[in-house]
Every structure is written in C-alpha cells, then in structure tokens.
Amino acid sequence: MAKSFPKQQYPQTFKLFFFFLPISLALTSFFLVFIYIYSTSSVLTNPQSTPFLQPATNVSLFDLIIPLPTDNEDTVPFSIDNTAEDLFFDLPTTSSNSKHTQWSLPLGHLFGFTGDNMNNTEIYQDTDVFLEDYKEMNKSFKIFVYPHKPDDPFANVLLPVDFDPKGHYASELYFKKALFNSHFITKDPNQADLFYMPFSIADMRHDPRIGPQGLQDFIKDYIFNISSKYPFWNRTGGADHFYVACHSISRFAMDKAGEAKENAIQLVCSSTYFVPSYFPHKDASLPQIWPKERDPKSLVSSKRNQLAFFAGQVNSPVRAALLKHWVNDTEIFAHFGRLETDDGEEQLRSKFCLHVKGFEVNTARVTDALHYGCVPVILANHYDLPFADILNWKSFSVVVHYVDIPVLKKILQGISFEELSWLQKNVLKVREHFKWNVPAVDYDAFYMAMYELWLRKSSVRVRLSASREYI
Incomplete structure (x- = not known):
C-alpha cells in the first residue's frame, strides 16, 4: 500500500500576505509613475505652456476674420474644416520683454x-545623395500621361497648357506645361514609373460646367473611366498615380473617391500635417508662387x-x-x-x-x-x-x-x-x-517637383503584358 503524505498547511496570514503583495507593488508603482509625470510635465503643471490645450481666449476667430481677403484670387469658404487648427490657437500672457x-x-x-x-x-539635406539621385532621375524616370483627344468636351481641363500661367495658383499649370514638354514622358506604360492624371483643379473650379461644387463628382467619374478603360489603376489601387493642384480646394477633391484619396500621390501647395487629407509619406509639397x-x-x-x-x-x-x-x-x-x-x-x-x-x-x-x-x-x-x-x-x-x-x-x-x-x-x-522657367531648367521648381515624385515612385513595378490593346 502506498504511503500517503499529509498536505502542507500554511497559516491564513501567510496566504493573505502573498495574495496582496503583487497588488500592493502594482499600486505603489502606479502612484510613483503618476507623481513623476505630474512633477516633470509642463502640460500638467503649466497649462499655458502649450497653445493646443484649450480654445483661444485672447483672440476671437469669428470677430477678427475678414470673409473676403484680397491677397488671394479666391478662397475656400470659411468653415471649421479649414480653420480647425486656429480654433485652438492661444497665446500665453507673456510680456515681449520677458524671457521665453x-x-x-x-x-x-x-x-x-x-x-x-x-x-x-x-x-541640402544630403548633397551627395541628392546630386547622385538627381542624375539617375533625369536619366531613367518615366511618366505615362492619360491621353485625351482635342475634341474632348473637357479639353480645357485635360489637355496640355499652351499659355503662360498667371495668378497665385500658377504652379499647377506651370508643372503641367513643363511635363508635357519634357523628356520624362513615355508613350509606353510598360516603362512608366508613375501615371499622371492631367485634370486641372485650377481650370475645373472656373469651368461653369464643374465649379467647386462639381469637382468631386468629376474626379470620381474620371477615375471610374480610366480604371474601366485601362488596366493601370487597378494593379495598385492608384498608388502609382498622381495629380497636381495648387488651390486649397483640392483637399476636398478626392472625397468621393476613397481609394484615390488614400493611395494616389498628391503634389499640392496646401500641404499641412494638420488635415487628414494630406499624407506626407506619400504626398509632396509644391511651392506656391506669384509669377x-x-x-x-x-x-x-x-x-x-x-x-x-x-x-x-x-x-x-x-x-x-x-x-x-x-x-x-x-x-x-x-x-x-x-x-x-x-x-x-x-x-x-x-x-x-x-x-x-x-x-x-x-x-x-x-x-x-x-x-x-x-x-x-x-x-x-x-x-x-x-x-x-x-x-x-x-x-x-x-x-x-x-x-x-x-x-x-x-x-x-x-x-x-x-x-x-x-x-x-x-x-x-x-x-x-x-x-518656374519656360522651358524648364535643371534644378528649377519643375525638376525639384519631379525629384519629389521620383522619391515616391513604387520600388516594385508590375509589368504589363505585351498586348497593346489598352494603349
């Protein structure tokens, strides 16, 4: 018969000690961390140290905004969307002579x-890298532009620019004009690194058939058409496609084309980290100029x-x-x-x-x-x-x-x-x-914009079949 051993008996106080010990240590650690954060954080100890903790009190946005500024040709209508950052802008009560x-x-x-x-x-961030990459870009970078006929109903929006752009938002059209006359254009999509959608936001917002209200529908239909007629968009969900815009109304342009908003490259003047429609890792900033x-x-x-x-x-x-x-x-x-x-x-x-x-x-x-x-x-x-x-x-x-x-x-x-x-x-x-030069000159705004696009081109290119049925 096997010999049985009595179970080890522990005092009740001993059991309670080991039950509460981990809880006590956890609570102690929590309070120590909280005390450390409270004593070192300027956010908790000095609320005036950041302008983004509370709505502005020194400046009233609605009292001070002039609804029709004259330093731009036209503006996006005032809304919470395009001034959200300013609603949380406040200045500390600091004398101009005090130490900051x-x-x-x-x-x-x-x-x-x-x-x-x-x-x-x-x-330059890195002169040697930039100059070396720039040479490679100039030699190998290729762009395929979606073709449109001269008798297209929206030829004014889609075809090349044949005039010298004017106004605050001329950068968009200068880029378009330079690209169509550059050596970066290829007629073979098999060789293309990126695909340019040549619609012009600047022209669309002035076209009475489209205007700011019809912008989103036009672009939604445009993307539907090119994705139906050509195979290029569907290979990557538009990740190797780009468009160019300088007016800030472009931030709403893709609102009815979700895939394009998330994937396509935006080369835009209104480039801010604050708005959800701009992604610095894929989008790029274009300089705004007055010619x-x-x-x-x-x-x-x-x-x-x-x-x-x-x-x-x-x-x-x-x-x-x-x-x-x-x-x-x-x-x-x-x-x-x-x-x-x-x-x-x-x-x-x-x-x-x-x-x-x-x-x-x-x-x-x-x-x-x-x-x-x-x-x-x-x-x-x-x-x-x-x-x-x-x-x-x-x-x-x-x-x-x-x-x-x-x-x-x-x-x-x-x-x-x-x-x-x-x-x-x-x-x-x-x-x-x-x-912006006409024609474009090495290292000018056009070539710098092209370099920004070159940095964002896909490292893996899906090759098309030999068929030319889509060309």
Missing part, C-alpha cells in the same frame, strides 16, 4: 551655428535697414496676434491690407520677410521673399514646407511657432550678423529651386 523658454539658449545653438561647425549652413516678369535689380544685403516685413489681410488668429503685438513697431513693418505701392521694395529693404498663416498655411510669400533675397520667417504651424525632403530649411529660413509671436522681435534681433549672413547667402542659392 524656447529661446533661452543662444541663437547659435538653435540654428546649429556653433563654433567652427556650422552644420546648418548646407542647403514675376524679371529679377530685382539689386539684392545687396547691406542696404536692408528694416528688420522684418509683412503685408496682408487679417484672416486668421495668427495674423490677428501679429497685428496685436507688432502693428505699431518701428522695426517690424506689419501692414494689414494691401500696400498702395509694390511690396517688393519693402522686401528688398528688409532682412526678414514674414510668412504668416492666413486661411491656409501656404501663400506666395515664401517664394516672394526668396525672389527678393529676403530671409523667410515661417509662422505657419504644421506646414510641410516645399522640397523639405531635399532642402535644409534651417539653412535659409527661420521657423517660429505661433506661441512665440510676442517675442518675435527678440528672436530676430538675437540672430547674429554671422548667422544672418549665412542665411542670406543661402537664400540666394536656393531661390533658383523655386522658379
């Missing part, structure tokens, strides 16, 4: 100008005796804040409304030119500043700046957060003569990248 934490370090450290190692003076007939006669920096310049309508809380703090300043010329004379003269005599967010993050002010040799100051949070994959914006511009508007003058005055000299020299170097 963001700028407590020497300005040289902020811009990377430290000692002999001026690591932010290079205008100029000729270059300024002189860009000499020694004659720039004005610290900063801005002119424009008060059509956002950001501009309202600029008005509140700097409208009467003697060194920052902030003019609200149109100048009676050409503002080019003001930009030529200013060290810094302010690009301040209005209805959208983008205006032609950045490229205007570069055109006149003035260092751009970017006051447009979440702006995916044009050609940011290629250019080092810290080398030729100053990016300022909304919350630093009260200390803007201190920021700009804190930039040393050496730092300003580097910024100004680099402005003159990069300005060629923001010009």
Whole structure:
C-alpha cells in the first residue's frame, strides 16, 4: 500500500500576505509613475505652456476674420474644416520683454551655428545623395500621361497648357506645361514609373460646367473611366498615380473617391500635417508662387535697414496676434491690407520677410521673399514646407511657432550678423529651386517637383503584358 503524505498547511496570514503583495507593488508603482509625470510635465503643471490645450481666449476667430481677403484670387469658404487648427490657437500672457523658454539658449545653438561647425549652413539635406539621385532621375524616370483627344468636351481641363500661367495658383499649370514638354514622358506604360492624371483643379473650379461644387463628382467619374478603360489603376489601387493642384480646394477633391484619396500621390501647395487629407509619406509639397516678369535689380544685403516685413489681410488668429503685438513697431513693418505701392521694395529693404498663416498655411510669400533675397520667417504651424525632403530649411529660413509671436522681435534681433549672413547667402542659392522657367531648367521648381515624385515612385513595378490593346 502506498504511503500517503499529509498536505502542507500554511497559516491564513501567510496566504493573505502573498495574495496582496503583487497588488500592493502594482499600486505603489502606479502612484510613483503618476507623481513623476505630474512633477516633470509642463502640460500638467503649466497649462499655458502649450497653445493646443484649450480654445483661444485672447483672440476671437469669428470677430477678427475678414470673409473676403484680397491677397488671394479666391478662397475656400470659411468653415471649421479649414480653420480647425486656429480654433485652438492661444497665446500665453507673456510680456515681449520677458524671457521665453524656447529661446533661452543662444541663437547659435538653435540654428546649429556653433563654433567652427556650422552644420546648418548646407542647403541640402544630403548633397551627395541628392546630386547622385538627381542624375539617375533625369536619366531613367518615366511618366505615362492619360491621353485625351482635342475634341474632348473637357479639353480645357485635360489637355496640355499652351499659355503662360498667371495668378497665385500658377504652379499647377506651370508643372503641367513643363511635363508635357519634357523628356520624362513615355508613350509606353510598360516603362512608366508613375501615371499622371492631367485634370486641372485650377481650370475645373472656373469651368461653369464643374465649379467647386462639381469637382468631386468629376474626379470620381474620371477615375471610374480610366480604371474601366485601362488596366493601370487597378494593379495598385492608384498608388502609382498622381495629380497636381495648387488651390486649397483640392483637399476636398478626392472625397468621393476613397481609394484615390488614400493611395494616389498628391503634389499640392496646401500641404499641412494638420488635415487628414494630406499624407506626407506619400504626398509632396509644391511651392506656391506669384509669377514675376524679371529679377530685382539689386539684392545687396547691406542696404536692408528694416528688420522684418509683412503685408496682408487679417484672416486668421495668427495674423490677428501679429497685428496685436507688432502693428505699431518701428522695426517690424506689419501692414494689414494691401500696400498702395509694390511690396517688393519693402522686401528688398528688409532682412526678414514674414510668412504668416492666413486661411491656409501656404501663400506666395515664401517664394516672394526668396525672389527678393529676403530671409523667410515661417509662422505657419504644421506646414510641410516645399522640397523639405531635399532642402535644409534651417539653412535659409527661420521657423517660429505661433506661441512665440510676442517675442518675435527678440528672436530676430538675437540672430547674429554671422548667422544672418549665412542665411542670406543661402537664400540666394536656393531661390533658383523655386522658379518656374519656360522651358524648364535643371534644378528649377519643375525638376525639384519631379525629384519629389521620383522619391515616391513604387520600388516594385508590375509589368504589363505585351498586348497593346489598352494603349
């Protein structure tokens, strides 16, 4: 008979100890973590340190917006969608003379100008990689354009541009004109890296048969037609397709074509991280320009005796804040409304030119500043700046957060003569990248935009059959 052993008996207090020990340790850890976060987080201890925690109280959006600004040809109608970011914009109650934490370090450290190692003076993110890739792009990049006949009912929207574009949104049509006349076009879709849908947002919004209200239906029908007639779209769900637009109304263009919105590449001027319709990993930023007939006669920096310049309508809380703090300043010329004379003269005599967010993050002010040799100051949070994959914006511009508007003058005055000299020299170097030429010239805005597209082309190309039945 097997010998049985009595079960080990433990005291009740011993059992309770081992039952509550893990719970006690977990609760203790939780409270320690909470105490640490509370004592170190500026979000919890200093609510005024961030402008996005509570709705604005210093600035009333609805009181200050002027519904019909004159610095754009036309605008997207005011709505929560295109001003959502501004509804949570507020400035701390900070004196312009007080010390601000963001700028407590020497300005040289902020811009990377430290000692002999001026690591932010290079205008490219990586010069060697860019130049090598650019050569390969120029040699091998191919675009297939969906063909349309001259007698197409919407020929004005779909066919090549045969005129010199004008106006604030000319970049879209300059790109289209340059592409149709470039060596990147291929008539063999087997060789294509990307497929261009040549509809023009700029022309559609002025066409009475379409207009802003019919834009979404037109594009939905267009994509249905090309996906039915050709096999290219369906291979990738449109991931190797792209379209180009400069007007901000394009952000709504794909709302009735969900697959296109998620997959197709957008090359657009209104490029902001804040809106859900723009995806920086697949989409790209296009510079907005106001066409100029000729270059300024002189860009000499020694004659720039004005610290900063801005002119424009008060059509956002950001501009309202600029008005509140700097409208009467003697060194920052902030003019609200149109100048009676050409503002080019003001930009030529200013060290810094302010690009301040209005209805959208983008205006032609950045490229205007570069055109006149003035260092751009970017006051447009979440702006995916044009050609940011290629250019080092810290080398030729100053990016300022909304919350630093009260200390803007201190920021700009804190930039040393050496730092300003580097910024100004680099402005003159990069300005060629923001010009549209007819015909296009190497490294100009067209070629930079093509390089951005080349970076986004699919690494795996699905080859079509030898059949030409779809061509």
